Amino acid sequence: MTTAPPADPMIGRLVDGRYQVRSRIARGGMATVYLATDLRLERRVAIKIMHGHLADDNTFKTRFVQEARSAARLAHPNVVNVFDQGQDADMAYLVMEYLPGITLRDLLKDYKRLTPEQTVDILDAVLSGLAAAHKAGIVHRDLKPENVLLADDGRIKLGDFGLARAASANTATGQALLGTIAYLSPELVTRGVADARSDIYALGIMAYEMLTGEQPYVGEAPMQIAYQHANESVPAPSTRMPSVPAELDELVLWATARDPDERPADARIMLDRLREIEPGLRPGGAVRTASHDTLVLVGGAGDVPTAETRVLSPGGPGLAGTLTDDGEGDDADALTDAANRRRNRGYWLLALVLLLAGLAGGTGWYFGAGPGALATVPETAEMLPQNATLELEEAGFRVEPVERHDPVVPAGQVSGTDPAAGDLARRGSTVQMFVSTGPQILAVPDVVGQPEADARAALDDFTVADDSAGQFSADVEQGLVIAVLDADGAPVGDEYPERGALTLVVSAGRVPPVEGLAVGEAQSRLEDAGLKVEFADGQFSNEVPVDVVITADWLSDPMKPGDTVRLTVSKGPDLVEVPNVITGQTIAEARAQLEEAGFVVASNVPSFLEGAVVASVQDPAAGESVVRGTEVTVNFQP
Template sequence: MTTAPVDPMIGRLIDGRYQVRSRIARGGMATVYLATDLRLERRVALKIMHGHLADDNTFKTRFVQEARSAARLAHPNVVNVFDQGQDADMAYLVMEYLPGITLRDLLKDYKRLTAEQTVDIMDAVLSGLAAAHKAGIVHRDVKPENVLLADDGRIKLSDFGLARAASANTATGQALLGTIAYLSPELVTRGVADARSDIYAVGIMMYEMLTGEQPYVGEAPMQIAYQHANDSVPAPSSKNPAVPAEIDELVAWATSRDPDERPRDAREMLDRLREIEPGIRASHLPITTQATMVLPDVSAMTAGATADTQVLGGAALVATATHETSDVDDTAALSTSAARRRRRGYWLFALVLLLTGLAAGTGWYFGAGPGSFATVPNTSTLAPDVATAALQEAGFVVEPSSRTDPVVPQGQVADTDPPGGSQAQRGSTVTLYVSEGPEILEVPAVIGTPEDAAREALDAFTVAEAATQQFSAEVETGFVIAALDADGAALGATYPERGAITLVVSVGRVPPVEGLPVGDAEARLDAAGLEVEFAEPIFHNEVAKDSVVTADWLNDPMRPGDTVRLTVSKGPDLVAVPNVVGLNWQEAGTQLRDAGFDLDYNILADVAPGAFVVSKTTPAADETALRGSTVTVNFAGF
């Protein structure tokens, strides 16, 4: 019995920071591992280029391009790229780790999806793709394998390994690196790609999600490519009658063979998707029923009903008093009157004694007894049991209670009623308030408001006098970017009364200096309170010599005193076109690509590179041209 070999990368520490835990997936260009970022203590996805490709400049450039392309995007529906680097001979990419499955896995399990499920997923995919197109990036490899469905419900677009700037037409040979099933007709016939090529791939992907199969199949890639170039994608409803007509129209629009007849970018297609979405959901609502209760006839109910009736009767109680009068003789009357006078004398004497006792008792009660006044002890900030003992010793009855207090810590005495230092009768009740800590208040929305207005709205809190200044391209100068708590974190919806708050206020955008002469750029950044440092100058075909190519922020966010690193142009990078006339396409293509040129050539040459011989190049051999420009290659007999 043989066991599978253990991946030597498992357990390895990459670049002194990333501890490899397990393998997630393996592709044609790289292997993806689950790793732990020991510095930030978080799980990440570590993408490591295959060792046999490390010496290939074309693949290495594409690998680095993925990091740069994805790093330019900050969107909830795009997988974040955290880092990129080299450890010995290994090029690696550090990405956000999303536990879950791909759309391809979902389609394998369910074969096809409902219209509502397709709309939900495509809304997220198009949102992420719209952000890429807005940033000038064409993905070039949109397919179910690159749509991640996280366990927590997030949907993200990944793998920008083939992404290129949208303004640069892409050579046909390179386009074939994308999956053939999703290639647009212009990629097959002319080898150029723009945002509309991504839209075509999205339309093919929608067709597959709704029908469970791809529109074109064939035994060889060239057969599939031929169908993309010459056939129209059928309506999904032809395979799945449950697909609404609006979805059919959207797929037809996205997969038009003429790029000019498709949505110009993902944003335009997303807007149309959201227009038709309510109708799709409304037409697929489940039917609901209500139970109906039939009431019996009222007369029948009345006839069959019985009720106990209690009659409260009141009896008139008549008290009849009879008074009988009789004669009383004079002797008895005189005797009764004398007795009454004697009793009145006894009562007067007792009353005098009582009043005397009361006066003496009152004097004692209010002078030295329980009715006397005493000073209420000051018990603030004491422990409740200590404060209770002090009040009882002073002659008071203690009633415990609690209340919020912004100053006194929770669990200590906040105050008493009557307050400490005042006079109160001995034996009276003193309410002892124990602090519950500060009252938790709702935090007003101050982001995007002027600083003065924000301070006024936050008057229940303690706002630092000096605000933190920060550059922002979105928030106007003098307006609040963020409100931070005592730990420097963003305030939540609630915060303790009088809690410390620091406002972060915009000082406007970082001055744009790309394309300016280096002296002007340095002066402009200095005036904004920023430090300047310089990277190694580079060749650049569009930026004049001694002008700024890039201005990289060394901090994010940027604040006055932070540093901007300027990269200055050395001018155009001109190289000589290699002489490849007479060579077969396998040798000629390698030399031209190694020289740094993009290529425009007949796609059939990739099928049999040894059979195609170069007859001419434009520009011609030994002519100088910009590195990265396109060389057109013609073949003998074609």
């Protein structure tokens, strides 16, 4: 069952009172990049916000601010512009120009490898931006395809100066190696030192990857790759892809030399060399490959070819013409005809080259800036459909609304898209926009009397609380379900919303009976069952021995773990000392005194004589301790 991803709390937030966050573009190890609107200048920008858990790490905060300062020092068409940097509460942010498009990594994923011409175009742009950085004294230190941005309008820009440092001297990391391991130079691996030549090495690895579709070094662990960088030389791209021109072979080997002194000193030197060889790499230019040169073999002396003259070209043997001694005759006509054929063939070749160039240009436009260009599907979850439609259409997509149930997103809001937010899709393609109709109403299975685990499995379409509610029951066996409660704590009905919150009430067995047990044992049994114990005032009991529980009263009904049981404990028999009533008292006075002390009085004197008769006998005798309520006999004895 598909559910909407949890909403990003940054979506819709106003940063520093100026930047309205609209959707998420990408997430990295140090920060997340969002599309935002600069309300002051009314333009779209990319805002890079450092992850909250790094806010207290001074190293990361310093590196984040360093990126802003490094990029702000550069003003070049091939470097991503930085507009602003600041702090909003505990959130450090960086505002950059927004470039809708893809990265070089995305392009390599789609096309595996690039043509020499495409590689030259990208290298030219990256080297131009990098040359500006090197001129400003900045070493990028994290060159990789992920940091090369290919805009929809054809611009190529270098971004992410998060690891950049001043290059006035060799820069040592002083800690774990920074940058991506696949592009680390040998000196960074072995000595942790980087300068402009380290950027050149990384760019050489990128060129190798663009030309061959793979990186030169692979391994199961990062340290294996690092070891190869430090101890092996990068092979020529043509060893993997024979069609790579020799000029690009030489450029890659120059850039990836293990000894930094053998590489170009900075990006400007490498750019100049690239532009020297570039004309020969374009369609129609003379491309020299590693194994094919044009050779002219002359048989004989002098400037005039003899009958043994042969011309060899990269495409194969040329026409071998022959001349007579005087240079006349049918051979001259043959040469003229051959020349005409070559000229006509040249026209056709020129037309073919122009056609192919037009197709290549059209294809490049179609996939680079035209309808076939890739664009990122924006985040629209929990937006209103009309706003989400505008967002998707601005990104270049057609929108098809589709209703579907969603247990999380409220009815009437967008619950997601297909393709999903963050995926790449062709401009002009249709994106399905799912509009939530709320959760689906489902029948609730009857799980009363089932074991808890079975009940949870049967209620898988709902959100069952991890902690069940225990309840004591004399009728339901321990561990079986007594009831299912809804979000309000009432018994659930026959139907309930999908993924709605439910709580299981599970039997804890019966409350342990403790009447007649010694108070210590009774308390232990109740507390072991998860109940609390409190004590009422003790009571005298002629039947229950002292310190034995007379009654156990439940203070809740039904009883649940944590509820309280009140125990009444016996104080034993209620003994009272018999007073002396036989001296100087009438029977009536004796009766009153004994009854006040809690005794029952018996006498052999009629009631009408009790006032005049003096008691002379009592049983039990005065001073004895007997149970309150015992019958005491008071008789007259003459």
